[in-house]
Amino acid sequence: MNQKNQFAVGVDLGGTNIKIGIVSENGKILVKNSIPTQADRGPKKVLDNICKGVSDLISSSYVKIAGIGIGCPGIVLPEEGVVKSPPNLPGWKTVPVSQIIFETLHLKTIVENDANVAAVGELVFGAGKKLNDFIMVTLGTGVGGGIVINKKVYHGMHGAAGEIGHITINYKGRKCNCGSIGCIETYAGNQYLKARVIEELQFHPDSLIVGLVQNNFEKISPLIIQKAASIGDKYSKSVIQNLGLHLGAAFASLGNAFDITNFIVGGGVAGFGKPLSDSIAHTASSRVMTPLRNKIKIIPAKLRNDAGIKGASALIFNKY
Amino acid sequence: MNQKNQFAVGVDLGGTNIKIGIVSENGKILVKNSIPTQADRGPKKVLDNICKGVSDLISSSYVKIAGIGIGCPGIVLPEEGVVKSPPNLPGWKTVPVSQIIFETLHLKTIVENDANVAAVGELVFGAGKKLNDFIMVTLGTGVGGGIVINKKVYHGMHGAAGEIGHITINYKGRKCNCGSIGCIETYAGNQYLKARVIEELQFHPDSLIVGLVQNNFEKISPLIIQKAASIGDKYSKSVIQNLGLHLGAAFASLGNAFDITNFIVGGGVAGFGKPLSDSIAHTASSRVMTPLRNKIKIIPAKLRNDAGIKGASALIFNKY
Numbered sequence: 346m347n348q349k350n351q352f353a354v355g356v357d358l359g360g361t362n363i364k365i366g367i368v369s370e371n372g373k374i375l376v377k378n379s380i381p382t383q384a385d386r387g388p389k390k391v392l393d394n395i396c397k398g399v400s401d402l403i404s405s406s407y408v409k410i411a412g413i414g415i416g417c418p419g420i421v422l423p424e425e426g427v428v429k430s431p432p433n434l435p436g437w438k439t440v441p442v443s444q445i446i447f448e449t450l451h452l453k454t455i456v457e458n459d460a461n462v463a464a465v466g467e468l469v470f471g472a473g474k475k476l477n478d479f480i481m482v483t484l485g486t487g488v489g490g491g492i493v494i495n496k497k498v499y500h501g502m503h504g505a506a507g508e509i510g511h512i513t514i515n516y517k518g519r520k521c522n523c524g525s526i527g528c529i530e531t532y533a534g535n536q537y538l539k540a541r542v543i544e545e546l547q548f549h550p551d552s553l554i555v556g557l558v559q560n561n562f563e564k565i566s567p568l569i570i571q572k573a574a575s576i577g578d579k580y581s582k583s584v585i586q587n588l589g590l591h592l593g594a595a596f597a598s599l600g601n602a603f604d605i606t607n608f609i610v611g612g613g614v615a616g617f618g619k620p621l622s623d624s625i626a627h628t629a630s631s632r633v634m635t636p637l638r639n640k641i642k643i644i645p646a647k648l649r650n651d652a653g654i655k656g657a658s659a660l661i662f663n664k665y
Numbered sequence: 666m667n668q669k670n671q672f673a674v675g676v677d678l679g680g681t682n683i684k685i686g687i688v689s690e691n692g693k694i695l696v697k698n699s700i701p702t703q704a705d706r707g708p709k710k711v712l713d714n715i716c717k718g719v720s721d722l723i724s725s726s727y728v729k730i731a732g733i734g735i736g737c738p739g740i741v742l743p744e745e746g747v748v749k750s751p752p753n754l755p756g757w758k759t760v761p762v763s764q765i766i767f768e769t770l771h772l773k774t775i776v777e778n779d780a781n782v783a784a785v786g787e788l789v790f791g792a793g794k795k796l797n798d799f800i801m802v803t804l805g806t807g808v809g810g811g812i813v814i815n816k817k818v819y820h821g822m823h824g825a826a827g828e829i830g831h832i833t834i835n836y837k838g839r840k841c842n843c844g845s846i847g848c849i850e851t852y853a854g855n856q857y858l859k860a861r862v863i864e865e866l867q868f869h870p871d872s873l874i875v876g877l878v879q880n881n882f883e884k885i886s887p888l889i890i891q892k893a894a895s896i897g898d899k900y901s902k903s904v905i906q907n908l909g910l911h912l913g914a915a916f917a918s919l920g921n922a923f924d925i926t927n928f929i930v931g932g933g934v935a936g937f938g939k940p941l942s943d944s945i946a947h948t949a950s951s952r953v954m955t956p957l958r959n960k961i962k963i964i965p966a967k968l969r970n971d972a973g974i975k976g977a978s979a980l981i982f983n984k985y
């Protein structure tokens with residue numbers, strides 16, 4: 346084992362599972378685990394579960410731990426160690442997560458918003474290593490965002506910055522879960538995308554998707570759409586193309602506002618790969634202000650499933 | 666005269682006129698002037714005009730000048746003193762404005778983008794004095810923007826940040842002069858707004874606007890719409906209401922991305938006053954993410970015609 350190397354615990358707190366890993370300073374996972382969040386049992390139980398999971402994992406390893414980094418949903422104030430009103434975690438209002446965990450485990454504890462953690466992961470270990478400024482976009486059930494300016498996460502006035510998913514691209518569009526209308530999430534979020542595809546399939550009865558899901562439209566997923574596109578399905582190709590148009594329009598707005606031209610794209614939907622990246626890049630480049638037009642870069646995220654654990658562990662070794 | 670007070674020259678470089686003023690550190694204009702830009706004669710002539718205008722004004726006063734601040738259109742790199750490709754100034758590519766003016770007048774010279782200068786003006790002398798973070802939006806021919814984070818202008822990767830006018834609110838909307846589609850400028854920019862009103866008036870032949878402009882639709886302006894609304898014209902009221910809806914949608918996107926909830930609104934169209942502010946606030950508050958919902962503030966700009974001169978002069982006394 347590298348003597349110079351330090352280790353930290355990275356925790357990825359999700360609505361369903363808590364993923365925990367012991368990660369070296371250079372991003373290697375020594376050991377990891379996943380336990381149920383039991384979110385329905387309220388914040389105390391969830392924090393107990395984190396402490397127990399972390400403690401068990403530390404006991405099973407033989408390395409000195411520098412601290413615990415935790416990625417949480419919701420508004421997170423890393424300086425105060427506080428998490429506010431995370432969606433999917435019922436009963437949480439303002440919870441001093443860092444303090445509670447420190448008092449139990451006596452290890453330095455840093456919390457950060459989960460989308461920001463994904464950005465930190467890419468910054469430290471992934472596709473953002475050589476970038477000073479980028480916007481990290483995670484395409485999953487929702488569309489998450491983290492904004493990195495000068496190698497630091499941009500948190501905003503109230504720790505709520507980077508809600509990329511809720512940039513409106515059509516103010517007369519569909520209602521979004523957030524309460525707004527026409528957010529990019531209503532185009533690119535998994536459930537919304539699936540609902541659109543199901544609606545549109547009535548006009549594309551010959552699409553290969555229909556056979557792939559054996560007429561059970563509930564089975565439609567990004568993977569299925571990608572599969573259909575890869576075997577030549579025109580409609581599926583147009584879905585990916587249009588998704589790129591929608592994301593590209595949002596990225597152009599962000600480019601014009603932030604003057605940031607590097608976009609790292611991760612998450613399930615990003616599995617559409619190059620056809621999606623190309624379509625995003627085409628739209629964003631043609632819509633952003635002239636001086637930025639040849640600077641737009643759509644970069645695939647490098648970290649995959651362990652992005653949350655790795656990014657969270659990195660919070661211990663530097664301030665982001 | 667206040668002995669402690671210092672003076673600087675503020676220059677507002679426009680496509681048609683150059684406005685110049687000698688301004689005290691606390692924002693009082695001692696003397697001012699306006700001369701033709703002669704933009705068609707290229708950068709050398711324009712810079713000569715600035716130098717001559719500044720020099721004449723200084724000669725006419727009897728105060729010591731700490732330096733010259735200049736607000737320019739286009740991408741401006743204040744650190745380098747360079748202006749890039751300003752629209753409305755033909756023949757300009759990359760011009761080292763600060764250096765050229767310093768070499769002629771031997772006074773410290775700072776350049777800044779004109780929309781950012783408007784933000785600096787409000788920050789130092791106007792509605793932003795007590796704010797750490799705000800977005801300044803100037804509603805004129807175009808929709809200009811300046812983003813202030815922690816009392817500094819946010820410049821972005823290439824000095825091009827804050828192009829608020831080119832946030833898309835409808836990706837399938839009208840073509841914008843910038844090359845994109847459905848930018849907020851295509852809803853709120855003076856010319857676009859006028860064109861929309863002319864189009865819509867065919868469905869509102871009884872609007873009081875028709876009489877106010879004596880059937881000459883070329884005379885339609887924000888002032889006319891405001892006048893018609895103030896005497897009870899329903900259609901004009903709906904124009905202001907809708908403008909608030911459009912701006913509010915863009916502000917919600919910005920709020921979600923930057924986590925900035927203070928918007929200072931200036932420029933001609935802002936003359937619609939409280940009905941516009943209320944409509945913007947209503948839409949932005951209902952569309953921004955829940956934690957920011959009760960924090961949105963739409964604040965009228967305080968500096969009027971001299972905003973450019975005052976803001977530019979402030980560049981000399983502090984770094985923004």
